[in-house]
Amino acid sequence: MKSDRKKQLEAFERVLDVMETLREKCPWDRKQTFDSLRCNTIEETYELVDAIQQLDMPNIKKELGDVLLQVIMNSEIAKEQGLFDINDVVQTLCEKLIRRHPHVFGDTEVSGSAEVLVNW
DSSP: OHHHHHHHHHHHHHHHHHHHHHHHHOHHHHTOOHHHHHHHHHHHHHHHHHHHHTTOHHHHHHHHHHHHHHHHHHHHHHHHTTSOOHHHHHHHHHHHHHHTOHHHHSSOOOSSHHHHHHHO
8 A cells, every 4th residue: 555655646746747847848838827727627627527427437537637637737827926836735625625524533423424415
């Protein structure tokens, strides 16, 4: 399990490095903004939903990568503008998940998945 986590962290570090390089050296990537990526983000999300509906695992994997690209690129743009970075995005997500799961991370008890939604 440790080696899997190490590989995951290395892969995440690699994609962050690739994105930094693209934003620095690729004219197209460099000129992208939150606004210019907006339609791409919507399109990639729809493509992921379509792949999920078809249970097309190779395409789900591809489309998850495309959605992740949107998250990483928007986070890189924000970092360049001094607004936030991918660390802030991930930490905010962790805080939200912990807050919304007091039955896992706190003392709240639930009898089933319907009660979990009450905390959401």
